[in-house]
Amino acid sequence: MSAGSRVPRWLRVTLPAVLILVWLVGAAIGGPYFGRVDEVSSNDRTAYLPETAEATEVQERLSGFTDGDAVPAIVVFVAGKDAGQGAAAELTDDDLTAIGERLTAAGELEVVDGDVSPPIPAEDGAAAQAFVPLSGSADLGEATGELRDTLSEGLPAGVDLYLTGPAGFSSDLASAFAGIDGLLLGVALAAVLVILVVVYRSLLLPLAVLATSMFALCLALLTVWHLARAGVLLLSGQTQGILFILVIGAATDYALLYVARFREELVRTPDRWTATLRALRGSFEPILASGGTVIAGLLCLLLSELRSNSTLGPVAAVGIAFAMLAALTLLPALLLALGRAAFWPRRPAYDPAAERAGSARGGELGLWGRVSRAVRTRPRTIWITTAAVLALGCVGITQLQASGVPQSELVLGASEARTGQDRLAEHFPAGSGSPVYVVAPEDELQRAADVLLREDGIAQVAISADTPSGTAPVTAEGVPEPTVSDGEVLLQGTLDDAADSAAAEQTVRDLRAAYADAVPEALVGGESATDLDTNDASIRDRTLIVPIVLVVILLILMLLLRAVLAPVLLVLTTVLSFGTAMGVSALVFNDLLGFPGADPAVPLFGFVFLVALGIDYNIFLMTRVREESIEHGTREGVLRGLRLTGGIITSAGLVLAATFTALAVIPVLFLAQLAFIVAFGVLLDTFAVRSFLVPALGYDIGRAIWWPSKLARGQR
Secondary structure: OHHHOOOOOOHHHHHHHHHHHHHHHHHHHHHHHHHHHOOEOOOOHHHHOOOOHHHHHHHHHHEEEHOOOOOEEEEEEEEOOOOOOOEEOOOHHHHHHHHHHHHHHHOOOOOEOOOOOEEEOOOOOOEEEEEEEOOOOOOHHHHHHHHHHHOOOOOOOOOEEEEEEHHHHHHHHHHHHHHHHHHOOOOOOHHHHHHHHHHHHOHHHHHHHHHHHHHHHHHHHHHHHHHHHHOOOOOOOOHHHHHHHHHHHHHHHHHHHHHHHHHHHHHHHOOHHHHHHHHHHHHHHHHHHHHHHHHHHHHHHHHHOOOHHOOOOHHHHHHHHHHHHHHHHHHHHHHHHHHHHHHHHOOOOOOOOOOOOOOOOHHHHHHHHHHHHHHHHHHHHHHHHHHHHHHHHHHHHHHHHOOOOHHHHHHHHOHHHHHHHHHHHHHHOOOOOOEEEEEEEHHHHHHHHHHHHHOEEEEEEEEEEEOOEEEEEOOOOOOOOOOOOOOOEEEEEEOOOOOOOHHHHHHHHHHHHHHHOOOOOOOOEEEEHHHHHHHHHOOOHHHHHHHHHHHHHHHHHHHHOOOHHHHHHHHHHHHHHHHHHHHHHHHHHHHHOOOOOOOOOHHHHHHOOOOOOOOHHHHHHHHHHHHHHHHHHHHHHHHHHHHHHHHHHHHHHHHHHOOOOOOOOOEEEHHHHHHHHHOOOEEEHHHHHHHHHHHHHHHHHHHHHHHHOOOHHHHO
């Protein structure tokens, strides 16, 4: 009597129905939150810095001197060219008067939070700039659009208008992330659907798998949204995009593994309940181990100083947890209800005499049979050649430029803020509107001002004062009466270089070193300081977290495989694959795509995702190899495991690569680079590491690979 036949009929019907209903209700509640993520998300970079960062401390003190949490927009007005001359025209007095009137009108907007400066003409007379503080609580995309419309209305003919500065770049970033709910999800789901239809040659089964992924995402989003609302987590557009892709990819991968086991068991038993129980027993451990490994790797990000990194860990971990839960509850319930009809028109027929790896795998046996024969014939040649090719690809990693990129380069494609910054630099000091802030004790004012005045990278110095503009110029002749807040004063230094440039960051470093000697209590902040502190924290995180992730994953593999040697080899092969992915990515980014560099967090995120997800496929393979080795011996177990998992792992790799590639539809440099690194790395793991390197290495070593377990001594 089979296990399924002992289950009461009412339970067979009720249990899957209840599970499906629970997931339906959860998805119905979580679905509407796709359009509400912006309510609890923020792209403010200072919010993600550690509280001890110098830029963070300065940001907290600014409210005593400036307009609260206002985000400054820099408006640049540029005269056109003289007709037929090609030379820059000058702004006339009438032009400046009209510009002043438009700025006055802009000051009446609800999105403006503070005094709007009058137009400040450039020395060449060809341009003017103005500063407009926008409310930090406003939607900056809408706020800058409203400001642009107001300023453009009635602007003199021949005068070009550009919005730039922190508000302009934040608006560009918000626009880039605008397609994250619709476009990103649509592209990812379409790619997965096409792959599933090709793999299964069925319509009903792909829909069941996609439903599993989407329901998992709905519940994950619901959970994350409320955690962010409660202040437990921080969300950004970047984190949201990664969550979407990770849940869809992981849930689909886990679903593929379960479907393969279920189909295999339907060939061996006529009872769908028995097939379900057996499929759950066969897939529970690898899915749990795979998801647990990814979660453990992601939670290592909690050690990050940057909250943009540390919050991604638990956010993504929540997503993986729901992906596992859906694959082990919702999908089995759906397939139990559908039975063999789920595979229509290629329903698996019951054949008790069939060998498990034969009819259950159908056409897949041919390809993976040939691969396994090659591994059996020339194992050492295969693993040495594969390892050598991967090692060669690692050479390019020395060309990876991951020390940071200017804020103006974060958005790919056209950017009004970037164009405006270029126009600003043509007529004013490039750092205008994004000054270096120096908070210093009142009794050290003169000494603090002298340090700023002596710094080569500083074009102009001002101090927060009770004037219409809120500041007064500081010169070598003297310092005006300042505004004092809690015994401190605020100095501002206009940078010669663009605030988001490497030169500006170096100026901040030089200033901090000078103040450490002259005025130790002084703090240096601002946009450039935020960039500097963010990059420094990212590099520190990378150095700390990478080895910890490796150790955590190694320990998990040792527990799972009950061995030492096999886990060490699996981790080494995955690291080799990561090195190759990064090396090839560096060449693609530098020579083919011409990217300006990479954020220091790109290698860290790439490492965490690739190592954790790459280990997934080794887990899928090696848990099956161990299972087969117990019955047939290690070398035969390697070959059988390769044949039995070849098709499913290849499909899973293609799905995960496709979903991460979908990130590239969001025109943000970080996501485009992460998409390529992870997608390419997953394909390497799928087609090189898991298909050839690991099986050939395992076959060559033989049963010693299970050292020091009983299997290494030929015992079960």
